[in-house]
Amino acid sequence: MLRFGKIELDVPFVQAALSGYSDLAMRRVARRCGAPYAINEVMLDKIVNQPGRKRDRILSVADDDHPVGGQLMGANPDEFGPAAHAMAEAGYDVIDINFGCPVRKVLGRCRGGFLLSDPKTALDIVRRVYDAVGASKPVTVKMRRGTDNSVESERNFFEILDGAFDSGVAAITVHGRTVTQRYVGASDWEFLARVKKHAGDRVILGSGDLFSADACVRMLSETGVDGVTIARGSIGNPWIFSECRALWRRDRLPDPPSVAEQGRVIAEHFAASVDEHGLEVAGRVMRKFGIKYSEHHPCGVSVRDAFIAVSTSEDFNAALDRWYDAERDWPPAVRREGHGDLVAAGATV
Ligand SMILES: Cc1cc2nc3c(=O)[nH]c(=O)nc-3n(C[C@H](O)[C@H](O)[C@H](O)COP(=O)(O)O)c2cc1C
Structure with missing residues (x-):
């Protein structure tokens, strides 16, 4: 507590x-x-x-x-x-x-x-x-x-x-x-x-x-x-x-989230962003999150590239549909290794 x-x-x-x-x-x-x-x-x-x-x-x-x-x-x-x-x-x-x-x-x-x-x-x-x-x-x-x-x-x-x-x-x-x-x-x-x-x-x-x-x-x-x-x-x-x-709770670390679970959470995040910022802006806001989410994906580099290319909400949805298709048989997700590359990449605060 x-x-x-x-x-x-x-x-x-x-x-x-x-x-x-x-x-x-x-x-x-x-x-x-x-x-x-x-x-x-x-x-x-x-x-x-x-x-x-x-x-x-x-x-x-x-x-x-x-x-x-x-x-x-x-x-x-x-x-x-x-x-x-x-x-x-x-x-x-x-x-x-x-x-x-x-x-x-x-x-x-x-x-x-x-x-x-x-x-x-x-x-x-x-x-x-x-x-x-x-x-x-x-x-x-x-x-x-x-x-x-x-x-x-x-x-x-x-x-x-x-x-x-x-x-x-x-x-x-x-x-x-x-x-x-x-x-x-x-x-x-x-x-x-x-x-x-x-x-x-x-x-x-x-x-x-x-x-x-x-x-x-x-x-x-x-x-x-x-x-x-x-x-x-x-x-x-x-x-x-x-x-x-x-x-x-002293339990073991859970397995990394599956691609399907990642997709569910990203879709929820995107919907919340649309709710907050509107459809016109949300895609741009979500781009930087998508880039970081991609680090969990077994095809991380390609997914990262797909999010880097996003400039609208339609682009974001398209990347989400393509890379987080729950029907596909994805390899196991990867555990993200921690690092601070966000700041190296130019964050300002
Ligand atoms: C992009 C970015 C934005 C931040 N914005 C704030 C902020 O608005 N208020 C604040 O108190 N700290 C802010 N911080 C500092 C973080 O809360 C935290 O203290 C700092 O990143 C150290 O933790 P970390 O090494 O685990 O990231 C920001 C850090 C980053 C990287």
Whole structure:
């Protein structure tokens, strides 16, 4: 059981916030495969505060999407309270604050990971959010392990961590890479173990290099963190949640999903994407997921090429029909080996 604030999860495996990915469709599929909690893509406080279509979309929370975390990013503490309040009113169950994004443009605007170098403003933001919604919803924070490897960076990290908990934050997720590191090199799990030891009873979730169910369970046992947020390892791989559940029950790892089962889940994901984005856009949105789903397929390279060629929903459906025909006798599916090639291929967050 993982508990923070009012949230009670039966297993400690969370669908991480993933900009460009963890939309409603992805969250629905993750839940279907066993994720007990999912976090929306990061949203700019300013956009939440500005009337318009984007705000309306962010603030429409589906009945079957609970518990769901809404994550905010910004620079000006004044913007955070109203944005958090609007999200809480809209039905988000948790308000999460992003102090981790390492994208250059974001840092240049003093948002995301930049705030790890400015504990005073970071903690002002935490207080504003807590004052706005803390009485009714848990407030959580996402951090990287610092700006860089300097002593000052580590001091700032712990100042923000302790200050945020003192202000009433219910849980903090720590990604074991620095902001300057972006995605190069490993996530430092020893640092996560140190953070958990320091935090004691306060709830810490770990992040970084969780590409298999085995890695998720290992992070829990090696670092002592209370839960894990699964990020790149869940893209095109929602089965990681059912696999985590199996290992958590001490069952053996289930066989990789058959091609027919893959096809069923991809079709469901596509339908949810059409529901969310409309037929005209869904094919384009699903292309990047298809490319990652293809890694489970026994003809992975050809399937990958087929998804790469997708630019419309018709193309997506055609690739799905051709490569996931449940009537065909496919060779056994393959277990996907974990890696972070998504970022190497140009992901930005
Ligand atoms: C494409 C992409 C988008 C991301 N978007 C977000 C985001 O919106 N909010 C956030 O807190 N972290 C975001 N992250 C960071 C992940 O949640 C996670 O902390 C990081 O990828 C490390 O985990 P991993 O090595 O298991 O992927 C993103 C990462 C990637 C690769």
